[in-house]
Amino acid sequence: xxxxxxxxxxxxxxxxxxxxxxxxxxxxxxxxxxxxxxxxxxxxxxxxxxxxxxxxxxxxxxxxxxxxxxxxxxxxxxxxxxxxxxxxxxxxxxxxxxxxxxxxxxxxxxxxxxxxxxxxxxxxxxxxxxxxxxxxxxxxxxxxxxxxxxxxxxxxxxxx
Amino acid sequence: xxxxxxxxxxxxxxxxxxxxxxxxxxxxxxxxxxxxxxxxxxxxxxxxxxxxxxxxxxxxxxxxxxxxxxxxxxxxxxxxxxxxxxxxxxxxxxxxxxxxxxxxxxxxxxxxxxxxxxxxxxxxxxxxxxxxxxxxxxxxxxxxxxxxxxxxxxxxxxxx
Numbered sequence: 001x002x003x004x005x006x007x008x009x010x011x012x013x014x015x016x017x018x019x020x021x022x023x024x025x026x027x028x029x030x031x032x033x034x035x036x037x038x039x040x041x042x043x044x045x046x047x048x049x050x051x052x053x054x055x056x057x058x059x060x061x062x063x064x065x066x067x068x069x070x071x072x073x074x075x076x077x078x079x080x081x082x083x084x085x086x087x088x089x090x091x092x093x094x095x096x097x098x099x100x101x102x103x104x105x106x107x108x109x110x111x112x113x114x115x116x117x118x119x120x121x122x123x124x125x126x127x128x129x130x131x132x133x134x135x136x137x138x139x140x141x142x143x144x145x146x147x148x149x150x151x152x153x154x155x156x157x158x159x160x
Numbered sequence: 161x162x163x164x165x166x167x168x169x170x171x172x173x174x175x176x177x178x179x180x181x182x183x184x185x186x187x188x189x190x191x192x193x194x195x196x197x198x199x200x201x202x203x204x205x206x207x208x209x210x211x212x213x214x215x216x217x218x219x220x221x222x223x224x225x226x227x228x229x230x231x232x233x234x235x236x237x238x239x240x241x242x243x244x245x246x247x248x249x250x251x252x253x254x255x256x257x258x259x260x261x262x263x264x265x266x267x268x269x270x271x272x273x274x275x276x277x278x279x280x281x282x283x284x285x286x287x288x289x290x291x292x293x294x295x296x297x298x299x300x301x302x303x304x305x306x307x308x309x310x311x312x313x314x315x316x317x318x319x320x
Contacts, residue, residue, distance in 0.1 A: 034223035037230055037250075050252045058253075059226050063194035063219040070197055090197075092210045093218075095260040101253075 002076035003087030005158040006130040017068040017113040024107035030060040055104035091154030099149040111138040162236035163247030165318040166290040177228040177273040184267035190220040215264030221307045251314030259309040271298040
């Protein structure tokens with residue numbers, strides 16, 4: 001996570017991942033390819049749909065989180081390298097849980113994502129590595145929580 | 161779910177959602193837009209990465225599940241309408257949990273998705289509606305489980 005080793009990541013740390021603007025074009029493009037439900041594709045159909053408004057596929061909101069998570073890590077790693085430090089490699093994730101889409105994301109919305117460290121532990125099964133637990137959230141331009149999930153990511157200990 | 165009302169959905173029912181072929185082009189296109197990590201973008205970098213092979217973004221595998229879930233529902237609803245029946249509207253999902261990516265999905269892989277009903281219950285808080293719980297899985301062409309998550313979906317009772 002952002003190039004830090006397990007020892008350097010403290011519970012409560014909040015990482016601002018940046019903001020994503022959802023255009024109508026991008027919402028339609030994603031939905032056409034991966035989630036062609038009428039309320040993601042057509043404004044008239046969406047008015048009669050479950051949210052009453054055209055909304056982004058939940059997987060679009062999640063994928064945009066990933067985009068900004070990756071960019072945030074890459075920015076942090078470049079900064080560490082510029083300081084002459086060796087960033088920790090970002091490990092894969094064994095999985096995510098409690099994905100929730102709390103409010104529709106609609107054309108013109110800007111969602112700001114953040115990731116909060118909720119805990120960490122060493123892995124007895126994998127010496128030199130630990131798990132970092134995070135709460136990931138996306139807020140729209142009105143400050144409303146629209147998306148959240150709990151993640152965990154394999155993170156190396158600092159080499160001896 | 162596939163146009164059925166809460167009363168018609170029995171625990172243990174397995175719905176075959178169909179298969180998705182992951183081309184290298186589609187893997188790169190998704191990763192470029194939403195998950196630009198080197199092991200999703202470049203074969204040489206992927207060889208040194210956590211999986212040793214170029215792999216699809218986990219969100220790509222999840223989004224392809226959605227595509228086939230939607231198509232499966234639309235096929236089932238069309239069939240019910242052709243029989244003169246009124247399909248149950250597919251309700252939104254309050255969330256998913258335990259998303260796991262168990263093996264990498266690589267260029268040329270074909271993932272077959274299925275959804276198994278693991279339970280259902282009526283909602284006291286929302287008369288006329290219930291929740292259907294599902295286990296969703298994706299298997300590659302070697303029969304290996306590559307992706308799974310537990311879903312729940314709001315499902316209406318049959319109108320009186």
